[in-house]
Amino acid sequence: MENNQESRYVKRTQKDYTMSFKLQIVQEIEQGLTTISLVKKDYAIQSRSTIVQWLRKFGNFDWENQTPSNMSKSPEQKIMELEAKVRLLEKQKTFLEQQAFVADKKAIIFDMMIDIAEKEYQIDIRKNSSPEQSTILKNNKNKQ
Incomplete structure (x- = not known):
């Protein structure tokens, strides 16, 4: 057997x-x-x-x-793929817009913090400007 x-x-x-x-x-x-x-x-x-x-x-x-x-893909398959890509791109766009919004808010807050620190401690924290610009800024501050 x-x-x-x-x-x-x-x-x-x-x-x-x-x-x-x-x-x-x-x-x-x-x-x-x-x-x-x-x-x-x-x-x-x-x-x-x-x-x-x-x-x-x-x-x-x-x-x-x-x-x-x-x-070759059928028209329905192509449409479904394109719709999926559109949805993915919309999600990515929304996420990036949120990140840009947060980054803008952070930049504004950091700028305000620097202004406050400069006033409190009477020191220049920001990067030094070129000599031409610094004389213009001094003249503008003196006028105020």
Whole structure:
């Protein structure tokens, strides 16, 4: 009985499949005619990873960027992708506007703190201006 079971089970390797067979499987999956699990079951391919490896080698999917390279998209898919991008950009815009608002408020508060410190301690904290500007500023202060 053991001999009977051993003879039915034949371990296959990648080399057992022809190139045309591999390309046919990849094409069927990419066109959406079947799935990896159905191909595995229908053609008695032992491992799902074997089929995934064929898809990586011979398919049109860019595995590094996770995007199809040559596969055309339906108008609905394009619209959905663009809507998702718009939503993402709107979120990013809102976040950046909030950051800009906070940064502006911080700048105003820091400027006020410097003004107060300069008045309290009678020292110039801000960066020194060029000589031409400093004489103009002194003249303006003297007039006040």
